[in-house]
Amino acid sequence: MLSVRAFEAAARHANFARAGEELCVSAGAIGHQVRLLEEWVGRGLFVRGARSVELTELGRRYFLEVRSLLEELERASLSLRNAADDAEVTVTAMPSFVTRWLMPRLGRFRTLHPRIEVRLLASVPPVDFAKDRVDLAIRLGAGAYAGFVSEALLPETFHAVVHPSLQDGLRKPRDVLQCTLLHDEYETRIPEQMDWPRWCAAQGLGVAAQRLRQGLRFSHTYLTLDAAAAGQGVAVASDVLAGDAVAQGLLVRAPGVPVEGPYKYHLVHPRTSADRPQVSAFCDWLRQEAANFRRTAGAPPA
Template sequence: MLSRLPPLPAVRAFEAAARLGGFQSAGEELHVSAGAVAHQVKQLESWLGVSLFQRLPRGVTLTPAGRQYAAALQPLLTSLAEVSDAVRRQGDERVVTVTSVPSLVARWLMPRLGRLREQHPEIDMRVLASLHPVDFVREGVDVAIRLGRGPYPGLQADLLLEEWFSAVCSPAFKATAPELRTPADLLRYPLLHDEVEMRIPDEISWARWFKEFGITYTGGTRPSFSHTYLTLEAVANGQGVAIAAEPFIAEDLRSGKLVRLFEQRVPGPYRFHLLRLPEAEARPAVKAFCDWIKAEAQAERG
C-alpha cells in the first residue's frame, strides 16, 4: 500500500499551487521558495508520469489531468486534516489555539492573558499572529479574531470589539506642542502612517480621518509602518502623531503611555468578530476561552 502512495510533501505542494493558482503563492503559504514548490510538483509529475501544470511565460495553469487530480485531492486532504486534528486533540484537550492580526495580539490580547491564566489555569494558550483568512481545520485553529463586516457563512460569529479612531501622541510630545488644539493644527506636525490602511479597503486613513472634520489632507504616507503596534511604539517614543482604533490604544491610554489629543473620535467601517466552527465549543477549554474573551470585550466596550 505504501509503495502506491505518491510523495506526500510533493502532494502538499501541488495542492497549494493548484488551489492558489501558482508556485509563488503556494511557496508563501508553505514558507518555502517558489522554486522549491516547482521542484516538488515536478517530482510528483515524474511519479505520476503525467504533466499537472502547463508552464507558461507568465505563470502556470492546470492541465486537464491536473484539474482532475486537484479536485480529487481536496476532499482527501480535508478528511486527513480532520481526523488528524481529532486524534491530536485527544492528546491534549487543554490547548486552545487562537489567531488574530498581529497588532490586536500585541496591543489587546497579550495584556489580558494574565487574567485568563488566573481564571482558567486549566487552559494552555497557543497564540498565532496572522493576517490571512483562516482555514480552521487545515491550520488547527480553534478560534479566530478577525476584522470585517460579516456575515461569516458556516461559522459561529460574535461581535467582539468596535473601531473608534483617535489621534494620539506621547505625553512628552504633547508638552512640546501647546498650540496643538484642533485637528487642523495637526497639519503642521509629523503624522505617522499604518501601511495596513492601504491593504484594507475603506479603512480609516489620515485623509479619511481629516475629512470627517472638513479638512483636506494631501500629505504623503511617510513615515509608515507595516503594523499598527509598530506605529504606536514610534508614537510612544515621541516621533509624532498617529490615528489608531480604540482596541489598540486602550491599555496605553489607561497607563498614560499615550494621550488622546482630542475628544473627537471617528468610527471605523469594520468590527472585530470572534469566529469559530459551530462544533468548536463542544470542547470545554474552547468554550471557557470564548466566554472569557467575550466578557473582556464587553467590559472594554462598556
C-alpha cells in the same frame, strides 16, 4: 480525495481562483481536479462563467453530501487530536491585536482556567485551521468568512493620538497636522481602512494629498503606536489598539471628532471547534473581555 476537496472549495466559493487561494494551488489546478471528478462521475458539476462558476443541480446535491461528510471527517480528526491534546487551545490574531489587546489580558484567563494551556500565534490572514492546528482566529473584517462560524467582538472607533508632551498647542483638529504624521502599512489589506486622508475628511479638513503622504511609515500598527508613545509624531489609531495606552497615560487623544471604522474584530472558527471544552471556555472568556472593554471604552455594541 484531492478532487473532492477541490470541488468542495470551488462550490463553496463559487470561484476556482478563491478555492485555489484557500488550498494554496492555482485556479488551473482546481479546474483540473474538478474536471477529473466530472469525468469520473460522467456528468457536469459546474456551469462555468467568465468570472465565476455555478453548480448544476447534480453538483448542488453532491456539494451538500460532500460538505456533510467533510464536517464529519473534521469532527473525527478533532476528536483524535483532543485525546492527545485535551488541555490546549490555539488562537491566532494579527500581531498588533495580539500585542496591544489580547496579550495584556491573558493573565485573567489563566487565573480562571489554570489547567488550560494557551498557544498564541501572531499571524496575518489567511489561516489554515487544520494545517496550522488552530482552534480560533480573531480577524478584522466585514464578518464574511465562508465555511466558518463568525461573530463580531469589537468595533473600531478612531482618534488621533500623541504623546502627552505634544498636546500643548493642539486646540483644534487642524493643529494635529503640525506634528509628524505616523502611517500604518496595514497588516491586512482590506479596502477603506482608516488613514490620514479619511481622518481629515471626517474632520472637514481640506488638506493636500502630498502633505498627508509625508511622515514616518511602519509595517504594523503596534510599531506606529510605539513611535507615537515615544513622542515621534501623531497617529490615527482605533480605541481597540490604543485604548490601553490612553488609559495608562502613555498617549492622549488629540482634538477631533471620533471616526467609526468600517470593520470589526471577529471571532472565527470551524463549526466543530467549539465542541472542545477548553475552546468553549476561551470563547466565553473572550466575549466577556470584549463586553467589558466596550463598556469601559464607551464603544458601540458589537
